[in-house]
Amino acid sequence: MRHTRHIRPVGLLLVAAGAAFALAGCSGGGDAGPTATVTRTVTPTASPSVSSAAGAAPATGSSAPTATPSCGPSDGAAAAAGPIADLPLPAGLESARWDAAHADTSVYDGCAALSAVTVSVVDATASSPVAVLLFHDGSYLGTATKEQYPFVPQVTRESADAIRVEYRYPQGADSNADPSGRATATYTWNDDTGRVVMSGDVPPTP
Template identity: 50%
Template sequence: MGTSSRLRTAALRGLVPLGLVSVALAGCSTGSGDPAPTQTVTQTVAPSAAAAATPTSVATTPAPVQTPQPSATPTCGAEDPTSAIQQAADRLGAPAGIDGATWDTASAERDGYDPCAALSWVVLRPAMSTGSSPSAILLFHDGAYLGTATKEQYSFEPDVVRQSDAALTVTYRFPLAGEGNAEASGRAEAAYRWDDGAGRVVMTGDVPPTP
């Protein structure tokens, strides 16, 4: 006797409740020996909070580079003042008090010359000069020749000192009364300043006395 027949018989006899019979029958009525197909469930997984919070890189434009403006520069003359020295010597004529003498342009003292300075100088002396020979101080503005520091040409080599870009002082030597050239102890100091507003050199101070 099969299981279902036994359960029906038992149920009819009152041994098995009819509810259990229905359950048993439902579990056995597959129609074959293969198990029932399993349902496949596809689950969609939401992205995690950490992944959603990952920042996205944003391209940034670099700040513009500020290029400093070039500072103004003065107008400069020739680096080599040889031509200006020669022209000045030609205008001066012969050194004062020395017959037949000429200016030694090749040996002119150029240490004070600055082609970009508001005021600079060159000391010009005669060829074959001595300690008491006259000198001429040539003045320059931005390398351009202006003229001599004094109209007279004084004996003995002057001591010229720069005070600023536009100013200098000159100490002249001369013999006092009763002194010979070797003992010359007299001193006279003059100051020279380039006046930009007036466009010329302003002189103050003293020069040696005229004999």
């Protein structure tokens, strides 16, 4: 399923517009189905502790971000500590906790129009949920999707204001150790509207 999503830093309200069905963040997907537009509004937080994820493939960037007029914390660990502490856990995993000490901050930049931090849970397995946190000038915007998908995604920088996330998911008889499914979404900061626009796909709903 292909989605376009807008994230504006003003609340934690998720609104699905033009969709004929309920949408969990940007969750859903698959080979066929209606197109939905989702607007997510979130309140940026100046977060103050995290570092790079155990078992997580480090995200790499294709180009260095260009500094914008205002910058947040230069340390991704400091920027993501507060948001990770406040991040709800997926249903059924309420007794777990996010592993802030091993979050992947390699795509974070406090002066970039859009950057990201990736975090999984403590003692994560290959199929544990992973959250992708988005930041504008170091200020937290919210997670890339409302549903936190399993398997560590590949997060790369497309430009100073765009992040590419390649999600993985199992297909057919795939084992959790080697899921063959791929879904790619691009998140772009629109300076005119003050929102993040998502285009592309996320893993299909089981």
